[in-house]
Structures are given as structure tokens and as C-alpha cells.
Amino acid sequence: MKISCSILLLLFCVLFKAQQKNYQLIDVENNQKTVVKDSLSAVKFLDSLSQNNYFFTEVKKVEKKENITEIYFHKGKNFNQAQVTVPAEVATFSQLKTEFFTKNVDSLKKTINEKYRNQGYAFNRVKSKFSGMKNSIPQIEISVIKGNQRKIDAFVIKGYEKVPVRFIKNLKKEFQGKRYDDKNLVAINQSLQNHPFLLLDKPPQTLFTKDSTQVFLFLRKKKSNSFDGVIGFGNDKTNKFTFNGSLNINFRNIFNRFETVNVFWQRNPDKGQTFDLQTDIPYLFKSNLGTNINVNIYRQDSTFATVKFLPSIYLHLSSRQKIGIRGRFETSAIIDTLYTQGKDFTKQGIGLWYEFTEPSEIGLFLHKTKIRAEADYISTNYSKENASVIQNNFLFSAERNFHIAGNNYLNLRGETALLNSKNEFVANELLRFGGWNSFRGFNENSIYANLYYYTTAEYRYLVGEQAFFDVFGQYGEFNNKSLQLKPKIYSFGLGFNFVLPIGLMSFQLSNGSEFGNSIKFADTKIHWGILSRF
Structure with a gap:
């Protein structure tokens, strides 16, 4: 019974297929054949030729052979050159005249199509x-069928879906409801x-209903843990190689909250040593508030030690900008009683900071742009003198980082800092x-100072995506104030950075001096480092 039903079904399919009509359009110039499924499709094909500047398309003959x-x-x-008439609405929208001559109808239609696409009309049709x-x-x-204006209605996360809720909300806040166009997709x-x-495993994809x-985002969790080790060689103040x-x-991001422990x-x-511990949690309680807690310990051999505690809370202004308020608690103690350039002190204060980072x-390269600004108001108490300032x-x-041309880049950097007070500062x-x-x-x-500034210009030559060479100069x-020093200094050097299986390796030679003093070869600094992500 099953075999009989199968045979009958097969015969039915064959007969049905045989009854279907087949339309073949044949170009008499080159005998190129185009097969379509029905008469409507044949009419659309011939109409498309007139839409593509074959205005005198002519049907020569029609022959029927069975099906x-x-x-x-x-x-x-x-004819790609023509005198064009454009409706007033389209002319205003596309910044064109209502009647003009064009040497390229195809290019004109493409330009009008792109202008409508950039305003969210993703499915517009430009007809001639x-x-x-x-x-x-x-x-x-020329006429335009605009269709509906499209806007970004939602984001769908695929792949790595354990991203912080607030991160997705910020993405929606920035882009949801905006026009669906190439500019916003690139952004x-x-x-x-x-x-x-x-x-991003691949560029954003779009589902239209x-x-x-x-907009579908195909994300993958990045290996963002890192180990950065640098070894340096040079002479100390006594010209001893150290x-x-x-x-x-x-x-x-161990807990999928974009957190960082450094x-x-x-x-x-x-013989100075620095220990710094910093914890950053960007989205507290699924909000745009974050917290950063920093503990810094500096010890200068057996002379003095300073401890700083900097708790901070900040607000995400956007995906690239933060502004925060912080407390500042600092204490310093003189270890060597014979050291007279320093004093025991404690500091308490409050500060503001702002940070902008562009990837x-x-x-x-670590980033394209980075800006950091800080300002602190501090009350300082010198315990032994019982004085406060x-x-x-x-x-x-x-x-x-600026792209000059080809593989050539220019990195510019500047930094300035000021410690301001009516009293004289102590060394520590x-x-x-x-x-x-x-x-x-x-x-x-x-270098110890109450005020400093410096600028760096670094030329970088990129070798593929695996290495770059650099030459730099600094001023x-x-x-x-306490030593009455105000020198001008400079440095220069060269280096290279390239990717190894274990990470990014850096090697650099540098030297520097004060203006008026000669460069000494013995003062050359050698740095070698590895940045590994895991």
C-alpha cells in the first residue's frame, strides 16, 4: 500500500511539473538566454532593461513550443546621457535642480538612492x-518610491551574552531610535x-520585519587579563650600573562585570620601590555609576615611605567618557632620622577627575586618543611642627595617534602637573x-618637582599587524622650588615592538640630559618588556 501511494505521488509531481510553463528570453544580439518562471517575471525583466537605460528595447517575436x-x-x-526631470520634492531632498542634463544616469540614480538611504529609507527605489x-x-x-523610514528599534546580542545589563542599556540609549543609516552603523x-x-566576530547584521x-551584535569575550613585565638597565646617581x-x-572581566583588578x-x-593596587567596578547596581579604589605605597630605600588611599566614585557620561569625585588620604613617615630634606605629614582632601578614551x-596601539584631567583640594598637616596648610x-x-599616510603614524603626548601651596614643599x-x-x-x-611639563613626539612605522618601529624625541x-632648580631637559631614542606567541615584546634604547650638559653614553637606558594577554 505504501509503495503504491509513493508511485502515485511521484507520477503526480511529474505531471504537475510538465504542465508548468517555461519562459525563455533570448537576446538576438548575442543569443544570451534568460529563463523565468512566468509571464509576470518576463514583463519585469523587460521593464528592468528600460530602467537601465535601454529605452528602445523591442520584442522581435514570440514562439510557443509545447510548454x-x-x-x-x-x-x-x-543611453546613459539624458535630459533629466526630477519632481520638486526629490530635487529639494537630493539638493538637485528640477531639470538638468546628466552624462551618467546610473551614477545619478545611485546618488539619489544613497541620499535616501542616509535618511533611513533603506528600501527606497529610484525609477526612471x-x-x-x-x-x-x-x-x-526620475521618480522615487521611498518606502518606510527605518529606525533602529532593538539590539539582539549573540555569542557572548553575559555582558553587563547597563552596558546594553547605554548602547540602546546612544543608538536606539536613531535613523538606520550607514553613519550610525559605522558608529x-x-x-x-x-x-x-x-x-566583534563580524560586523553588525540587521533583521528587517x-x-x-x-541590529544583531555577534560578540565574543576578549582575553583581557594581562601580564606586563619590563626590565631596565642603567646607571644610578653614583654611575653604578643597576x-x-x-x-x-x-x-x-572575570565575573563578567567589566571589572578590573590591577x-x-x-x-x-x-632603590625606590612602588606598589600600587587598584580595583575598578564600572556599573554599580546596574547603574551608570562606577567605583575605583586605589592604594599606592612608595618607599625610598631606608629614607622614607608614603602611603596613599584614593577611593573614587564616577559617572559614565558615555561609552568613552567618565567624570568622578574622589577622596585623598595620604601619610608619609621619615625612616632615617638623619634625613633632613623630608618631614612626617598626613594629607586629607577631595578631588575631581575626568577621562576620555577613544579606541x-x-x-x-593601546588607544587612539586618551585625555586625563585631575584637580585636588588638600589639607596637609606636618605632625612634628604642628602646622597645617x-x-x-x-x-x-x-x-x-595620527595616521600620516600608508604605514606611517605619529604619536603625540603631553603631560603637566602642579603641586601648589604657600609653603615650601618637603622632598617626600x-x-x-x-x-x-x-x-x-x-x-x-x-625627577622631583612641584611643577613639570613635557611633550613627546614619536614616529611609528607599522609592519603589517605584527610589529612597528619607533623613533622619539622629548622636551x-x-x-x-625647595632646591631652586628650573632646568630644561630632553631625551631621544628608538625602539621596536612586535608580536610573539607569548605576547607583545618591546625593546627600547633612550638617553637624555639637561640642556647645556653633554650626552653621556653611560647614561643610556635599555628597556625590554613583554605584554601578554590571557
Whole structure:
């Protein structure tokens, strides 16, 4: 019974298929054949030729052979130059005249189509109608079927779906309800490119339905934990060759909350050591509020030790901007009783800070733009003298990578800081800079100042996506009021960075001096480092 039913079903399908008509359109110029399923499709095909500047398409003959209908046609000449008439609404929208001559009808239709697309009319159709010849020039009427204006209605997360709820809400706040156009799609893509915690497996995809436009984001959790080790070689103040270095370990997004725990240790050639512990949680209670808690300990051999505690709370202004308020608690103690340049003190204060970060399209660069500004109001108490003073601390830094041409890039960076007060500062409360991450031709944290600024210009040549070479120069000035020093300094050097299986390796040679003093080869600094992500 089953076999009989199967045979009957097969015969029915064959007979049904045999009864279907087949339409073949044949170009008489080249005998090119186009097969369509029905007469309506055949009419649409011939109409499309007239829409593509074959205004004199002519059907030569029609032949029927059993269930096959053969339509022979001649396209005629392709007229891409024409006198065009455009409706007033379309002309105003596209910033065109209502009547003009064009040498390229195809390009004109594409331009009008793109203008409508950029206003959210994703499915607009630009039609052309041939209305005759005048002085051997085709007369064309352009019309536009706009369709519905599309807006971004929703985001759908695929792949890595454990992203913070507030992150998705911020994405919706920034883009949901905006026009669906290429500009906003590029902005969405850029906002996620080189994100510290996310990877885009492919560009955003779109699902159109009758009533909605949904943007699909295919995300993957990024390997964002990192180990950054730097080894440095150079001479200390006594011209003795010494070893120094730093370790920087970041644990990021372990709990899928975009959180960060950073542990940093550094030893400089002059026996100073820094330990820094920082915790950052960006979305507290699923809100745009975040918190950052920083503990910093600095010990200068057996001379003095300083501890800072900086608790902070901040607001996400956007995906790239933060503004925060912080407390500042600091204490410093003199260990060596013979050390007279420093004093025991405690500080309490409050401060404001702002940060802007723009990701880089180049994976080897940490960011494209970064700006940081800080201002603190501090009350300082010198315990042994039983004296209190008010101080202000300011810092501003900015960095930007510029694309010159081809594989050539220019990195510009500047930083300035000021510790301001009516009284004289003691050595253990002064600002410290110099080294790998600031003024590279000098030892780590070897320059003490109450005011400093410096600028860096670095030329980078990119070799594919695996390496870049750099040459840099730096200029700076600082003021040490207590020692009455106000020198001008400079540094220069070169290096290279390239990707290994274990991470990004950096190697750099640098040297620097004060203007008026000669460069000494013995002062050359060598730094070698590895940045590994896991």
C-alpha cells in the first residue's frame, strides 16, 4: 500500500511539473538566454532593461513550443546621457535642480538612492521613465518610491551574552531610535572595535520585519587579563650600573562585570620601590555609576615611605567618557632620622577627575586618543611642627595617534602637573616622574618637582599587524622650588615592538640630559618588556 501511494505521488509531481510553463528570453544580439518562471517575471525583466537605460528595447517575436515560450528581444542602444526631470520634492531632498542634463544616469540614480538611504529609507527605489527623444537626447523622468523610514528599534546580542545589563542599556540609549543609516552603523561598529573586554566576530547584521529593525551584535569575550613585565638597565646617581624593572598584572572581566583588578610593582635604579593596587567596578547596581579604589605605597630605600588611599566614585557620561569625585588620604613617615630634606605629614582632601578614551583601529596601539584631567583640594598637616596648610594638586595629560599616510603614524603626548601651596614643599611630598612611561631618557621616578611639563613626539612605522618601529624625541621643564632648580631637559631614542606567541615584546634604547650638559653614553637606558594577554 505504501509503495503504491509513493508511485502515485511521484507520477503526480511529474505531471504537475510538465504542465508548468517555461519562459525563455533570448537576446538576438548575442543569443544570451534568460529563463523565468512566468509571464509576470518576463514583463519585469523587460521593464528592468528600460530602467537601465535601454529605452528602445523591442520584442522581435514570440514562439510557443509545447510548454516553452521563447521571447526574442533586441535591447537597442544604451543611453546613459539624458535630459533629466526630477519632481520638486526629490530635487529639494537630493539638493538637485528640477531639470538638468546628466552624462551618467546610473551614477545619478545611485546618488539619489544613497541620499535616501542616509535618511533611513533603506528600501527606497529610484525609477526612471523614458518620455521620448528631443534633439537626439533621451528625456528621462526620475521618480522615487521611498518606502518606510527605518529606525533602529532593538539590539539582539549573540555569542557572548553575559555582558553587563547597563552596558546594553547605554548602547540602546546612544543608538536606539536613531535613523538606520550607514553613519550610525559605522558608529556602532566603532564603539565596539578594540573594546577592552569584547570582540566583534563580524560586523553588525540587521533583521528587517514589517514593523521593526533589529541590529544583531555577534560578540565574543576578549582575553583581557594581562601580564606586563619590563626590565631596565642603567646607571644610578653614583654611575653604578643597576638593574630595575616593573611588573603590572591586570585581572579583567572575570565575573563578567567589566571589572578590573590591577597590581603594579616597580623598582628604580635609586632603590625606590612602588606598589600600587587598584580595583575598578564600572556599573554599580546596574547603574551608570562606577567605583575605583586605589592604594599606592612608595618607599625610598631606608629614607622614607608614603602611603596613599584614593577611593573614587564616577559617572559614565558615555561609552568613552567618565567624570568622578574622589577622596585623598595620604601619610608619609621619615625612616632615617638623619634625613633632613623630608618631614612626617598626613594629607586629607577631595578631588575631581575626568577621562576620555577613544579606541584605536590598530591593535598594536593601546588607544587612539586618551585625555586625563585631575584637580585636588588638600589639607596637609606636618605632625612634628604642628602646622597645617592648604594645597592644590593638578594634572593634565593627553595622547593622540595620527595616521600620516600608508604605514606611517605619529604619536603625540603631553603631560603637566602642579603641586601648589604657600609653603615650601618637603622632598617626600613632591611630584615624581621619569622613566619608561613618562620621560624615558631618565631613571624611573628620578625627577622631583612641584611643577613639570613635557611633550613627546614619536614616529611609528607599522609592519603589517605584527610589529612597528619607533623613533622619539622629548622636551620638558620642571621646577623644584625647595632646591631652586628650573632646568630644561630632553631625551631621544628608538625602539621596536612586535608580536610573539607569548605576547607583545618591546625593546627600547633612550638617553637624555639637561640642556647645556653633554650626552653621556653611560647614561643610556635599555628597556625590554613583554605584554601578554590571557
